[in-house]
Amino acid sequence: MEHADVNVVYSVQHQLPLVMYIGQYFFFTGLSAGSFVISVIATLLGRKEFKPIGKITALLAPCLLIIAPLNLILDLEQPLRFWHLFLFYNWTSPITYGSFLLTAYPIMGVIYAVMVYTNRQNAAKILGILGIPLAISVHGYTGFILALAKARALWNTAAMPTIFLVSAMVSGIGLVVIIAAVRWKWFDKKANAETREQDKRLILQLAQFMAYVIMLDLFLILSDILVLLTAHSDAFEAGMLILTGNFAPLFVGVEIIMGSILPMILVLGPKSRKSLTAAVVASILVNIGVYAMRFVMVIGGQTIPLS
Amino acid sequence: MAKKKRYAMVIDIRRCIACHACTVACKAEMAVPLEVNTTWLKIVEKGTYPDVRRFWIPRLCNNCTDAICARNCPTQATYKRDDGIVVVDQHRCIGCKYCIASCPYDVRYINPLKNIVQKCYFCSHRVDAGLVPACVESCPTRAMVFGDKNDSKSEVAQLLAANATVVLKKEMQTDPQVFYINADETAMSNVEEDINYYTEGALAKLRI
Amino acid sequence: MLNITRRDFLKLGAASAAVLTIESQFGPIAKAVELIEGGRSVNRTSGLPRSFLPSTCMQCPAGCGNIGYVEESRLVKIGGNTVHISNQGTLCARGQAGINALYDPDRLLTPMRRVGQRGKNNWESITWDQAYADVTQHMTAIKANPGSFVYLTENVARDNLGRRFTYSFGSPNALGAAAVYDANKLVATELTWGAAGDMPDVSHSKYILVFGANPLESNPQFVGLARRMIDGVQLNQAKLVVFDVRLTNTSTRANEAHYVNPGTYALVALSMANVIMQEGLHDAAFIEQWTNVSAAQLAQHLAQYTPERAEAETGVSALVIRRVATEFAATHPATTISDAMLSGMPNGVQNERAVMLLNIITGNIDVKGGLCMPRQYNLAEPNPAPPIPAASVLTNPPDLPLASQQSIQSAIQLIKNRKFNVGVLMTHGYNPAYSNPDTGTVEDVLKDETLIPYHIAVTPFMNETAMLADIILPETTYLEDWSAEVRSSPELVPYVSLRQPVVPPLDSAVSFFDIATQLASRIQAGMAQYFAFNSASDYVTAQISSIPGLVKAGGLDYLKQHGAWYDPKTRPNYGAYTAGGFSTPSGKIEVASSRLAAANFAALPTYEPVQDFKDLKESELVLSIYDTALQTDAKTANCMWLDEILHDNPVMINPVTAARLGIKDGDPVKVLRAAKAGEAKERSVESTAFVTEGIHPQVIAMASGVGHTAFGSVAQGEKVKMSEIDNVELKDPNLELIWWKEKGGTGVNTKQIVPAAADPIGGGQAWGSMVVTVAKA
Numbered sequence A: 001m002e003h004a005d006v007n008v009v010y011s012v013q014h015q016l017p018l019v020m021y022i023g024q025y026f027f028f029t030g031l032s033a034g035s036f037v038i039s040v041i042a043t044l045l046g047r048k049e050f051k052p053i054g055k056i057t058a059l060l061a062p063c064l065l066i067i068a069p070l071n072l073i074l075d076l077e078q079p080l081r082f083w084h085l086f087l088f089y090n091w092t093s094p095i096t097y098g099s100f101l102l103t104a105y106p107i108m109g110v111i112y113a114v115m116v117y118t119n120r121q122n123a124a125k126i127l128g129i130l131g132i133p134l135a136i137s138v139h140g141y142t143g144f145i146l147a148l149a150k151a152r153a154l155w156n157t158a159a160m161p162t163i164f165l166v167s168a169m170v171s172g173i174g175l176v177v178i179i180a181a182v183r184w185k186w187f188d189k190k191a192n193a194e195t196r197e198q199d200k201r202l203i204l205q206l207a208q209f210m211a212y213v214i215m216l217d218l219f220l221i222l223s224d225i226l227v228l229l230t231a232h233s234d235a236f237e238a239g240m241l242i243l244t245g246n247f248a249p250l251f252v253g254v255e256i257i258m259g260s261i262l263p264m265i266l267v268l269g270p271k272s273r274k275s276l277t278a279a280v281v282a283s284i285l286v287n288i289g290v291y292a293m294r295f296v297m298v299i300g301g302q303t304i305p306l307s
Numbered sequence B: 001m002a003k004k005k006r007y008a009m010v011i012d013i014r015r016c017i018a019c020h021a022c023t024v025a026c027k028a029e030m031a032v033p034l035e036v037n038t039t040w041l042k043i044v045e046k047g048t049y050p051d052v053r054r055f056w057i058p059r060l061c062n063n064c065t066d067a068i069c070a071r072n073c074p075t076q077a078t079y080k081r082d083d084g085i086v087v088v089d090q091h092r093c094i095g096c097k098y099c100i101a102s103c104p105y106d107v108r109y110i111n112p113l114k115n116i117v118q119k120c121y122f123c124s125h126r127v128d129a130g131l132v133p134a135c136v137e138s139c140p141t142r143a144m145v146f147g148d149k150n151d152s153k154s155e156v157a158q159l160l161a162a163n164a165t166v167v168l169k170k171e172m173q174t175d176p177q178v179f180y181i182n183a184d185e186t187a188m189s190n191v192e193e194d195i196n197y198y199t200e201g202a203l204a205k206l207r208i
Numbered sequence C: 001m002l003n004i005t006r007r008d009f010l011k012l013g014a015a016s017a018a019v020l021t022i023e024s025q026f027g028p029i030a031k032a033v034e035l036i037e038g039g040r041s042v043n044r045t046s047g048l049p050r051s052f053l054p055s056t057c058m059q060c061p062a063g064c065g066n067i068g069y070v071e072e073s074r075l076v077k078i079g080g081n082t083v084h085i086s087n088q089g090t091l092c093a094r095g096q097a098g099i100n101a102l103y104d105p106d107r108l109l110t111p112m113r114r115v116g117q118r119g120k121n122n123w124e125s126i127t128w129d130q131a132y133a134d135v136t137q138h139m140t141a142i143k144a145n146p147g148s149f150v151y152l153t154e155n156v157a158r159d160n161l162g163r164r165f166t167y168s169f170g171s172p173n174a175l176g177a178a179a180v181y182d183a184n185k186l187v188a189t190e191l192t193w194g195a196a197g198d199m200p201d202v203s204h205s206k207y208i209l210v211f212g213a214n215p216l217e218s219n220p221q222f223v224g225l226a227r228r229m230i231d232g233v234q235l236n237q238a239k240l241v242v243f244d245v246r247l248t249n250t251s252t253r254a255n256e257a258h259y260v261n262p263g264t265y266a267l268v269a270l271s272m273a274n275v276i277m278q279e280g281l282h283d284a285a286f287i288e289q290w291t292n293v294s295a296a297q298l299a300q301h302l303a304q305y306t307p308e309r310a311e312a313e314t315g316v317s318a319l320v321i322r323r324v325a326t327e328f329a330a331t332h333p334a335t336t337i338s339d340a341m342l343s344g345m346p347n348g349v350q351n352e353r354a355v356m357l358l359n360i361i362t363g364n365i366d367v368k369g370g371l372c373m374p375r376q377y378n379l380a381e382p383n384p385a386p387p388i389p390a391a392s393v394l395t396n397p398p399d400l401p402l403a404s405q406q407s408i409q410s411a412i413q414l415i416k417n418r419k420f421n422v423g424v425l426m427t428h429g430y431n432p433a434y435s436n437p438d439t440g441t442v443e444d445v446l447k448d449e450t451l452i453p454y455h456i457a458v459t460p461f462m463n464e465t466a467m468l469a470d471i472i473l474p475e476t477t478y479l480e481d482w483s484a485e486v487r488s489s490p491e492l493v494p495y496v497s498l499r500q501p502v503v504p505p506l507d508s509a510v511s512f513f514d515i516a517t518q519l520a521s522r523i524q525a526g527m528a529q530y531f532a533f534n535s536a537s538d539y540v541t542a543q544i545s546s547i548p549g550l551v552k553a554g555g556l557d558y559l560k561q562h563g564a565w566y567d568p569k570t571r572p573n574y575g576a577y578t579a580g581g582f583s584t585p586s587g588k589i590e591v592a593s594s595r596l597a598a599a600n601f602a603a604l605p606t607y608e609p610v611q612d613f614k615d616l617k618e619s620e621l622v623l624s625i626y627d628t629a630l631q632t633d634a635k636t637a638n639c640m641w642l643d644e645i646l647h648d649n650p651v652m653i654n655p656v657t658a659a660r661l662g663i664k665d666g667d668p669v670k671v672l673r674a675a676k677a678g679e680a681k682e683r684s685v686e687s688t689a690f691v692t693e694g695i696h697p698q699v700i701a702m703a704s705g706v707g708h709t710a711f712g713s714v715a716q717g718e719k720v721k722m723s724e725i726d727n728v729e730l731k732d733p734n735l736e737l738i739w740w741k742e743k744g745g746t747g748v749n750t751k752q753i754v755p756a757a758a759d760p761i762g763g764g765q766a767w768g769s770m771v772v773t774v775a776k777a
Ligand SMILES: Nc1nc2c(c(=O)[nH]1)N[C@H]1C(S)=C(S)[C@@H](COP(=O)(O)OP(=O)(O)OC[C@H]3O[C@@H](n4cnc5c(=O)[nH]c(N)nc54)[C@H](O)[C@@H]3O)O[C@H]1N2
Pocket: C058, C101, C153, C154, C177, C180, C181, C182, C340, C429, C430, C431, C432, C435, C436, C437, C459, C460, C461, C463, C475, C476, C477, C478, C479, C625, C626, C627, C632, C633, C634, C635, C636, C704, C750, C751, C754, C767
């Protein structure tokens, strides 16, 4: 709270508990969940032209999800005790259901990838359908981790899990676009012109799809902030922190303008909408934006003094 | 049958002289390392010369009835005892720090020497041995009072019955069990300001 | 209503706590429903009781009863002793942090001899035998002129062993730091009612007036007085009115806090006295019977101090003076509290007498809840007692005829100007190179080998003074030492407290008793007879032999077990003077002091403006130096738990003043004092600005107890690597976490710029008369 005539003579503040390992972990699970969903959509649609994308993403999802928990374990003060999570689980803690999800999801992801690569379409479809809720949960729970820490006004909103999911989709699609574009440019030379044209269109479509998800993301963020600004004083502080305060450059500048609005213009704008380069640039920006968003949320959310 | 014990602390700010004895008592009792604090004073200065006053409150874990730290701890390392004291099992804690992020009062910290989470346990080891907590024992002016609030004969219960008390961030619905008599509103709220230079001392500064 | 409940409860609580604790301390822990208030400690993991020994704190002059809790011969915690009548089981931050001093990584654990130039901090370790031989050689060399031996200690009245050592050698020159502190108060009270010191009975007061003291943060009886004062204010509903130059924790707790122009307290007090006399609110009977003036005489003298005049000079409105005076006189019982910064002025004695007068004319002298005379046991001087050698210019400075306390400042000046030749100097538990005013001159004198040919420092720590020694004898800390302690009791029931080792001496540290005994036996046969005790505890036994009640209760054995003793049947004997009058020449309270008159000072309490404050220019400010609840002068700087909280002393400055000087909060600033007569150049210190509303616009304030240039790593905020500590007992991983130097610094020693200046009557240092200028650095 702002008190013009108050001098804090003495107080103690403790070190921020959660550092960027956690943000990074959120980022990677997000990417993983995003790519898994794209992969499953590709598989379900079953069209030949979607196949390459389905394959890349099927591989990406579990790979990313192996990197992600590494961040988590590195962040533990007692990493060798990580198994306590399973032995001494606590069902009221989102981390507990997270740990089980985090175990189940990559296993499922690997099996799914095997199905995709061995062309067992039906099995892949069934696994994919079963896997989507799992993927959503894996990433959604990270949103719950923040949302259920009610101490922190910036986190403690019902929109948080959804925002995390949607931004995960955004970054996941972005990553797929980048990888698909790289494949198209350098590793897909042998394919015939028509396929190449088709693939390119597909990538551009994906990028456009990303733009629509960004819109959804922006809407969610807007509503979240509006609520923050009109709720209790800490929430107002939190809103102001990211709108005009210390974290405004990252939030407004990097996340919103550079990471959301600019990419939208790039992939939807009349001049650049046909350009693969624009789509790739947009996707990179999107990922930087989402990474920034994780930073703003995790670190910024803790900088509002609790006492 | 006697009612179940429910330990609580009442801090009578009218008696507190901001002497920091409680802080140092805890440093010794709980082997609290430098850099971190289990209990400390928050002191603010309000007003304009010559109408200016200081206001302060000793801060510590509230040993909440609805302890969100315990609810969110994935390993049950943090749990509530039958007598209401919220403790951390040092051998079970994995140091995920989620409890720190969840607690609305910034009273938990990572012990930089042991790499586990610590906070105030109302000196449960002393209470179990029939002693009041170390900070309570040391308090030169008896501003801190500790006891079973379910025992109507206890000093804590009587103080609660006879005085208006406040708790930190009631709106967090954690049901804190550290009650303050005559605490100043500003000292109780989170003052958003760069921690200042001070007459009284320094602080474990915010570090990222 | 609410308070009654609380009061009744506390009474009940205190009573039951007393019963419980006496039992609990020495019997098994009761598996009772009620939790025990103190006197016990258990291991955190096993829950098993820790072994313990009661002793006496020495982190400040209050001498609270403490208990050392030990595990595997390591001191793990210090708690309060519940049977000690002053602190009653509690302990302040400094008392608890004593453990840090005991295990200070820079503790001196072997005797050291200077190598190379003095003050260059080059030393060789020597054995105790070599050290004793070295000292003996130097002492023997001055045997023909024993009076050239000078002994400096913190409180010479309490340093019985030091006095004995000095006297038995044949020198009268055992000097204490008292003059640096409360000499003016001691002299003022002694002149007025024939006893040195006072004790406000605050827990029973209904009205408490505080002048230039801060009893809720620092006081010679800190814990004992603060807890009683809070009782007085909260349970007894006493009104608390504070006059100070800045916002303190005491003034923040007050019903009214008034800012006073620096140095003008006496005028506030005297104008109040005037109002009381004019309104006829005085206790005429008491004045007639127990003072040496008549009410009419006094009223006439006071008539010059009108509230209007006071308003003009003190800044306190006449309205407030009238109201507070009337309230004070109408409310019984009432008392004043005055301390260092009231007496620590060039007009300190008169200030104290002016404030005492308020109690005198309202009949609040030595009544329940009033200003009482000190109650304290006297320890015996064990036989055989060395004769006290004839006085010297150091013990009785000719320019201070009334000063009953020796003046260390004047001693330093006399030595500097070669009016007194030192043969050997011994400093013990006293750090003048840090704590005295004008530390520059003290340092110069201590450095000069022609002035101080040989300097023995007896100290557990390498403080600023030890740095300037020729030989250092590493003494034990107070936690490894024996002594009998008596104090003016805040409960008005005298008591004795025992200091006994709670752990054995670390490494090769040796107690002062053993050092003195060893030296005495080597220096001369004549000296040895005065140190023919089997042990320090025998010496203590002899000291307490003058207290029959204690002897009957078991003497030393009782103390060893309980730590402290008071006669349980004794109640405060208010009005003790009615039996035999006051110990003054007239047998009455000397409102008009014949002794002052004889020495050509104003006999009646008089306001004497501080010369330096006259015609202050707008650019000039008054520097106030204050103690805090976290550091004691020159002593606690090596306690990391205290330093972590208070390690810095930014300059408190009023926003209006700061704006005028273009200073913003956090700016680096320079505090400069112009050169005084005889000084080559001005003195200055640099710090940062703390802009706060809580200070008089004409005053700046800085905390003392920080800014050390010696004492080692902790005091200087330096991290210590575990690998650099040789003694395993001193290894503590916390030392690697010391952070405050990096994040704010370790402050400055303000004494560097304080000029040595004494009240001409009392000889006490005038801390509060310093005029400075402040500028952005
Ligand atoms: N600016 C300013 N200066 C002041 C004051 C002030 O208010 N403002 N106050 C003045 C007053 S009132 C006083 S009394 C003096 C005090 O001045 P001093 O008497 O010099 O200071 P002390 O704090 O008593 O500590 C003296 C030394 O005792 C030693 N010591 C510490 N612990 C132990 C122990 O356990 N055993 C033994 N044997 N020695 C130990 C340490 O070496 C320490 O340096 O300072 C004066 N200086």
